Amino acid sequence: EAGVTQFPSHSVIEKGQTVTLRCDPISGHDNLYWYRRVMGKEIKFLLHFVKESKQDESGMPNNRFLAERTGGTYSTLKVQPAELEDSGVYFCASSLPGLAGGEQFFGPGTRLTVL
Amino acid sequence: QKEVEQNSGPLSVPEGAIASLNCTYSDRGSQSFFWYRQYSGKSPELIMSIYSNGDKEDGRFTAQLNKASQYVSLLIRDSQPSDSATYLCAVNQAGTALIFGKGTTLSVSS
Numbered sequence: 001e002a003g004v005t006q007f008p009s010h011s012v013i014e015k016g017q018t019v020t021l022r023c024d025p026i027s028g029h030d031n032l033y034w035y036r037r038v039m040g041k042e043i044k045f046l047l048h049f050v051k052e053s054k055q056d057e058s059g060m061p062n063n064r065f066l067a068e069r070t071g072g073t074y075s076t077l078k079v080q081p082a083e084l085e086d087s088g089v090y091f092c093a094s095s096l097p098g099l100a101g102g103e104q105f106f107g108p109g110t111r112l113t114v115l
Numbered sequence: 116q117k118e119v120e121q122n123s124g125p126l127s128v129p130e131g132a133i134a135s136l137n138c139t140y141s142d143r144g145s146q147s148f149f150w151y152r153q154y155s156g157k158s159p160e161l162i163m164s165i166y167s168n169g170d171k172e173d174g175r176f177t178a179q180l181n182k183a184s185q186y187v188s189l190l191i192r193d194s195q196p197s198d199s200a201t202y203l204c205a206v207n208q209a210g211t212a213l214i215f216g217k218g219t220t221l222s223v224s225s
Contacts, residue, residue, distance in 0.1 A: 106151075109158055
């Protein structure tokens with residue numbers, strides 16, 4: 001069974017540009033989460049989808065970040081315009097639906113560098 | 116603010132020894148507790164989950180949970196050089212966002 005996949009693995013952009021990250025969860029996993037780790041800090045939650053609905057977006061840092069999950073399958077996270085402090089590793093995780101969804105499985109991450 | 120605290124390490128143990136990793140959490144409402152292993156430049160890999168007080172064993176790994184003390188630990192028996200990694204403690208309420216600690220770096224010397 002394929003795990004969580006993310007694209008791209010690395011992205012280097014200039015301040016002010018736009019970047020879109022993609023996450024494909026494990027098939028059948030209704031729950032999809034985005035997390036971010038900035039250098040020297042712990043992994044922090046950004047938002048949580050249940051199918052196509054945003055369940056919790058309390059971790060989104062500001063309105064420059066836009067997440068979508070059309071059709072309840074893959075998700076995209078767009079940063080527009082990017083700022084220097086957005087640099088870090090963006091992880092996606094997915095889990096089974098409902099009460100069985102305790103364990104979250106992580107993708108390989110996208111390393112974003114904003115210059 | 117909900118927090119998870121871990122000693123950053125590095126924790127150094129010789130091959131074959133027991134490695135003991137500890138974690139405390141602030142939210143008494145936490146229901147689920149996880150240990151992830153992360154190799155440098157790789158994604159967090161789930162190695163243990165525990166939901167009730169006591170011990171849970173899986174191979175060389177034992178997770179211990181004490182909700183009264185808000186304390187979770189991970190024991191690795193017969194440590195191997197391949198166990199050298201950063202170990203992340205994470206907690207949540209069922210199905211919600213994970214709250215992570217900064218991780219403990221483990222180094223196992225051969």
